[in-house]
Amino acid sequence: MRDYLKKKIISENFDFEEILLIPILATLLALIIGCLFLLATGETFENILVAFTNLFIGSFGSLNAISETCTAATPLIFAALGIALAFRAGLFNIGAEGQIIIGGMAAVIIGFSIDFLPIWLHLPLALLFGAIFGALYAAIAGWLKATTGAHEVISTIMLNLIALRLLDYFLRLPVIQKEGRNDPISKSVLETAQLPQILSFIEPQLRLHSGFILMLVAVVLVYWLLFHTTIGFEFRSTGSNPNAAQYAGIKASLTIILVMGIAGALAGLAGSNQIMGVLGRATPGFSASIGFDAIAVALLGRSHPIGVLFAGLLFGALIAGGRLMQVKAGVSIDLITIIQALIIVFIAAPLLVRNAVPWAFKTKDKS
Amino acid sequence: MKLSYKLFGAFLASVLISLSSTAFAFTACQVTDIGGVDDKGFNATSWKGVQDAVAKHGIGSKLLESNAETDYVPNLNSFVSEGCDIIVSVGFLMGEATANAAKENPESKFAIVDFAYDPTIPNVMGLIYNTDEAAFLAGYLAAGVSKTGIVGTFGGINIPPVTIFMDGFVAGVNHYNKTKGTNVSVLGWDPESKEGLFTNNFSSLDDGRAFAQNLYDEGADIVMPVAGPVGLGSAALASELGTDSLKIIGVDVDQYVLDTKNQSVYLTTVEKGMDATVLGAIESAKNGSFKGGVYVGTLANNGVRIAPYHDLSSSVSNGLNNEIKKLRSSIINGFLSVKN
Structure with a gap:
């Protein structure tokens, strides 16, 4: 069962049908079924066409739309890269949400408390702390697994809950809480710790910030780490056959802690990215379940960095386009959630896709 | 093949007609907070105020629900670029996002439920309740x-x-x-x-x-x-x-x-009585008497009350x-x- 699952969510080589065709068809099928949902709720054909046209216009139809798509995609891709990396090493990291929260908290504290550093020191320092604390928090689950065998799915879920309550607690500490407020909200990060907007010279309301570029760098780095370094090879070997890896002299426990640490650092960066590029402060809901959506992005991207990049952009597009869809067609934003869920169903069951559109595939399903 | 082109053309035409028929002289737009418009609470009541304005004055209305607080700013921006005549944001938690949007877009009018700015912002009406x-x-x-x-x-x-x-x-x-x-x-x-x-x-x-x-x-x-x-x-x-x-x-x-x-x-x-105050804010924007500042709902003006x-x-x-x-x-x- 586990081997079967692994085969479904990880693609070893860049197989065209596995990495591109199935996700694309899954997305199309999900959109079509989304239409059926709309028809069932009494929407007219015209309005459905208006809805889907605007879903596209709102995500790619203008510079602002593209900026919004990329802004929404950036934290998803950061966190999904970490989850994909863990998948590759045979670990199901459900804890990105908690790691985002802890990383974001670290970034916000560095962001508002240090007021004497210039931007070129303050900004990297805040990002670094976000990454380190995300890594440490995830490494707890890795360490528990390596030393006691505690399953990472259970421990990361529990660590998510702990992170959520820690956030509530921290946001009410007088040193962190914003002056004059009784509700849990942190002080705002200083300008020297804000990720600069990169398109505001064209139009000031374009929100895309430099975290997007950092994210692209991270995609390249994770690709390089996975496929061109010894560590990456060790990760993948541990994932595909832990016993063989052990016999080949790879230290499984060290690998587990290391993988979880890197995954946590990436999730921590996702959190810092939201704090320093989008929100400017922390509140109880700042993680906005990005850590859970990122699991879907990693699945859709077949745990391949390039696949994750495109999957993240697709999810970002759904979020950004969903707004215009709601404005122009009056269709509830819940449709987006349904489409996202359907995509995952089709990815998790690729046979469904193969059977729905058999003529699109040249090769038979090898599993 | 030809037939399907014709069909598609007819389809597009009908879409364009339905698009143009939704153009109103005055449009009131509401951004809900994460509770959603079906919260049976303040989002729903404020939206009722918008709907009352639609029924009473034949204006257009638009709604954006926020899934997360990261949506507040882009949702408000969408309505600004949509050219809404008044944008109603619901809830204290949208206070900062609304203030920023109002300062960046001094031409647009805003009303916010549950937030009073000090000092007041000329294009925002804060609707608060005793x-x-x-x-x-x-x-x-x-x-x-x-x-x-x-x-x-x-x-x-x-x-x-x-x-x-x-x-x-x-x-x-x-x-x-x-x-x-x-x-x-x-x-x-x-x-x-x-x-x-x-x-x-x-x-x-x-x-x-x-x-x-x-x-x-x-x-x-x-x-x-x-x-x-x-x-x-x-x-x-x-x-x-x-x-x-x-x-x-x-x-x-x-x-x-x-x-x-x-x-x-x-x-x-x-x-x-968020429905009544939201309706009031929309009407003031429509007849040109809109003023930034604070509107307070009290027992006296029936802005607050206890139900039977x-x-x-x-x-x-x-x-x-x-x-x-x-x-x-x-x-x-x-x-x-x-x-x-």
């Missing part, structure tokens, strides 16, 4: 109806528009104790230290049930949840226990009408009911302060 006036009456009522001598309350998040309910409620109970020489106590909120029971969310019905259960276990037989849809969970619990054991006081909008499944458990509702007792009116004695009517007029006339 909810404590109505909550005071509800507190007095609860103290008079309670058999155990213990009543309870809990909130969503510790922010002024929530705690003002709890302040007024406690003040009402205290006033009852002072007039009658009784010793009814309130669990869940201390107006002095500004600390109390909070679910820290506005969405979990499970929390609503659990918090009401805790208060009930401590002896409370009337509970006022101030947490939007969370209170629906408390109502479900009261419905199971029976109204002799536990009664609920609703908030925002008459829950007897909205929560039809458990309507019999509501003793009353501390209502905020409905099914539980038999548990409110005539004497108590008359006292509450008298209290209401002394608050309106300024003879009685609702502060603790």
Whole structure:
């Protein structure tokens, strides 16, 4: 069962049908079924066409739309890269949400408390702390697994809950809480710790910030780490056959802690990215379940960095386009959630896709 | 093939027609917070205000629901670029996002429920409510109806528009104790230290049930949840226990009408007339009298009120009911302060 699952969510080589065709068809099928949902709720054909046209216009139809798509995609891709990396090493990291929260908290504290550093020191320092604390928090689950065998799915879920309550607690500490407020909200990060907007010279309301570029760098780095370094090879070997890896002299426990640490650092960066590029402060809901959506992005991207990049952009597009869809067609934003869920169903069951559109595939399903 | 092109053409044409037919001379737009428009609370009530304006003046309306707080800014921006004539944002938590959008777009008009800016912003109308006036009456009522001598309350998040309910409620109970020489106590909120029971969310019905259960276990037989849809969970619990054991006081909008499944458990509702004030803000933008600043809903202008007792009116004695009517007029006339 586990081997079967692994085969479904990880693609070893860049197989065209596995990495591109199935996700694309899954997305199309999900959109079509989304239409059926709309028809069932009494929407007219015209309005459905208006809805889907605007879903596209709102995500790619203008510079602002593209900026919004990329802004929404950036934290998803950061966190999904970490989850994909863990998948590759045979670990199901459900804890990105908690790691985002802890990383974001670290970034916000560095962001508002240090007021004497210039931007070129303050900004990297805040990002670094976000990454380190995300890594440490995830490494707890890795360490528990390596030393006691505690399953990472259970421990990361529990660590998510702990992170959520820690956030509530921290946001009410007088040193962190914003002056004059009784509700849990942190002080705002200083300008020297804000990720600069990169398109505001064209139009000031374009929100895309430099975290997007950092994210692209991270995609390249994770690709390089996975496929061109010894560590990456060790990760993948541990994932595909832990016993063989052990016999080949790879230290499984060290690998587990290391993988979880890197995954946590990436999730921590996702959190810092939201704090320093989008929100400017922390509140109880700042993680906005990005850590859970990122699991879907990693699945859709077949745990391949390039696949994750495109999957993240697709999810970002759904979020950004969903707004215009709601404005122009009056269709509830819940449709987006349904489409996202359907995509995952089709990815998790690729046979469904193969059977729905058999003529699109040249090769038979090898599993 | 040709036929399908024709069909497609006809389809496109009909889409264009339907697009152009939605162009109104005046459009009011609302951004909800994460509770969503079907929260049976302040988002729903504000949206009713927009719909009332649509029915009354034949204007257009648009809605954007926020899935997460990261949506506030882009949602407001979408409506600005959409050219909305007035943008209504719902809730204290959207305060900063609305202020920034208003400053960046001085040509657009905004109204925000539950937020007053100091200093005021020329293109934002803050709609706030002296909810404590109505909550005071509800507190007095609860103290008079309670058999155990213990009543309870809990909130969503510790922010002024929530705690003002709890302040007024406690003040009402205290006033009852002072007039009658009784010793009814309130669990869940201390107006002095500004600390109390909070679910820290506005969405979990499970929390609503659990918090009401805790208060009930401590002896409370009337509970006022101030947490939007969370209170629906408390109502479900009261419905199971029976109204002799536990009664609920609703908030925002008459829950007897909205929560039809458990309507019999509501003793009353501390209502905020957000529909009326949102309608007023839209009308002022439409007829050109819009001014930035603050609009305060009070008992006097019917911006806040308590709902009828409905099914539980038999548990409110005539004497108590008359006292509450008298209290209401002394608050309106300024003879009685609702502060603790």
